[in-house]
Amino acid sequence: MEFAYIPSPSSGVVHLGPLPLRGYAFCIILGVFVAVWYGNKRWIARGGKAGTVADISVWAVPFGLVGGRLYHVITDYQLYFSDGKNWVDAFKIWEGGLGIWGAIAFGAVGAWIGCRRRGIPLPAYADAIAPAIVLAQAIGRWGNWFNQELYGKATDLPWAVEISDGVNREGGTYHPTFLYESLWCVGVALLVVWADRRFKLGHGRAFALYVAAYCVGRSWIEYMRVDEAHHVLGLRLNVWTAIIVFVLAVVYIVISARIRPGREEIVEPDRETLGKDAKAKTEDGDAEVELKKGDEPETAGAGADAAPDAESSSDTAAAKNA
Numbered sequence: 001m002e003f004a005y006i007p008s009p010s011s012g013v014v015h016l017g018p019l020p021l022r023g024y025a026f027c028i029i030l031g032v033f034v035a036v037w038y039g040n041k042r043w044i045a046r047g048g049k050a051g052t053v054a055d056i057s058v059w060a061v062p063f064g065l066v067g068g069r070l071y072h073v074i075t076d077y078q079l080y081f082s083d084g085k086n087w088v089d090a091f092k093i094w095e096g097g098l099g100i101w102g103a104i105a106f107g108a109v110g111a112w113i114g115c116r117r118r119g120i121p122l123p124a125y126a127d128a129i130a131p132a133i134v135l136a137q138a139i140g141r142w143g144n145w146f147n148q149e150l151y152g153k154a155t156d157l158p159w160a161v162e163i164s165d166g167v168n169r170e171g172g173t174y175h176p177t178f179l180y181e182s183l184w185c186v187g188v189a190l191l192v193v194w195a196d197r198r199f200k201l202g203h204g205r206a207f208a209l210y211v212a213a214y215c216v217g218r219s220w221i222e223y224m225r226v227d228e229a230h231h232v233l234g235l236r237l238n239v240w241t242a243i244i245v246f247v248l249a250v251v252y253i254v255i256s257a258r259i260r261p262g263r264e265e266i267v268e269p270d271r272e273t274l275g276k277d278a279k280a281k282t283e284d285g286d287a288e289v290e291l292k293k294g295d296e297p298e299t300a301g302a303g304a305d306a307a308p309d310a311e312s313s314s315d316t317a318a319a320k321n322a
Contacts (some may be wrong), residue, residue: 004158005173012146022094023146029135032061039132046128048120048268053129056114060107067106071099075230075237096147100137100218101241104211123204124267127196130210131189135212140187144178152177152224177221186218202263203256208249215246 012023030177040053073080073090076097080090089095108126144150148163152175160173191213196206219242229239 006145006159006161006162006176006179008148008162009146010164012148024096024143025094027140027143027146028065028098031139032057034139035129035132036072037132038135039129042132043125043128043267046124046267047265048125048128052118052120052268053125055118056111056120056125056306057269059110059114061110063110064103064107065093065098067109068098068100069093070106071102072097075099076228078228096144096149098140101238103243104133118268120268121264123207124202124264126207127201127202128206130207131192131196134189134192134214135208136183138182138189141178141182141185146178150177150227151175152180153226173224175224177225180224181217181221185214188213188217200263203260205253205256208252208256212246212249212253215242215249217244219246223224249293254283 009023013022014023031190036054036057039057040050043053044050069090076292079085079097080087108122112122115125145161148166148169149190151161151163153174154172156173157175159176159179161176161179163171163174169298188210192206195201195209222236222238222242225236232240240302288305
């Protein structure tokens with residue numbers, strides 16, 4: 001007998017008049033706003049300027065969305081390009097399907113572009129926003145609850161999620177893997193914040209810690225899921241991805257700590273100061289050039305004045321000899 005469970009929404013869409021508000025999209029958007037807000041607070045605490053995180057997110061967020069969708073479509077191509085499927089559905093991002101691996105990879109490219117435009121070191125920026133990103137993931141995972149997707153194995157636990165009958169799914173109560181991952185992400189955020197304060201992580205190590213910790217949780221949560229996925233050597237593809245990324249993150253932490261210990265002292269240069277310094281250097285250079293140009297006539301004049309003196313001396317000497 002089922003005493004308790006987490007009910008799922010009967011529909012993933014709420015209509016506000018003629019406008020449909022999709023739960024999945026709402027969770028993604030809310031996560032982005034929280035990430036920008038909290039990331040901005042951490043960036044300012046690191047010595048950066050207010051508004052920088054929002055400016056760079058203009059590059060990072062679109063790249064991340066494209067990368068997340070590409071990873072999902074490529075790794076689950078059969079959902080869109082097999083017989084009886086419509087390839088146009090690959091563009092319906094509001095129906096779910098964002099791979100975090102692609103989102104982080106492409107989002108990093110976008111962040112790199114934004115950082116270069118402002119003269120900011122990407123590792124320092126990544127350290128500041130790492131907890132903000134994982135909190136955005138925690139919020140975004142609730143979009144799977146709205147879509148009744150990515151649940152785990154059947155269970156009668158009190159916190160099981162109720163899934164209704166639908167296309168390619170059987171009604172019942174299942175492990176709420178979206179909830180497990182959301183809670184894990186909150187724990188990762190707290191871990192990174194604590195470690196960053198305790199050990200003064202810098203040069204990308206706080207971000208690498210977030211990646212490694214997330215991969216640990218994703219590996220066991222992925223193992224619980226029952227949705228269709230590609231397998232390699234008996235393990236789901238995302239499990240292998242988590243293992244590989246975890247190893248790379250740990251290696252980066254170790255090597256980075258040896259090569260660049262400590263934390264960056266300056267994370268965002270003052271553009272006005274840099275502009276004044278550059279102008280001052282330019283003016284100094286121009287003044288030096290003008291000074292050199294002004295010296296030449298004086299030297300020439302001195303030579304011309306010296307010539308008559310030499311000639312007079314010669315005449316005097318000749319007169320004495322005569």
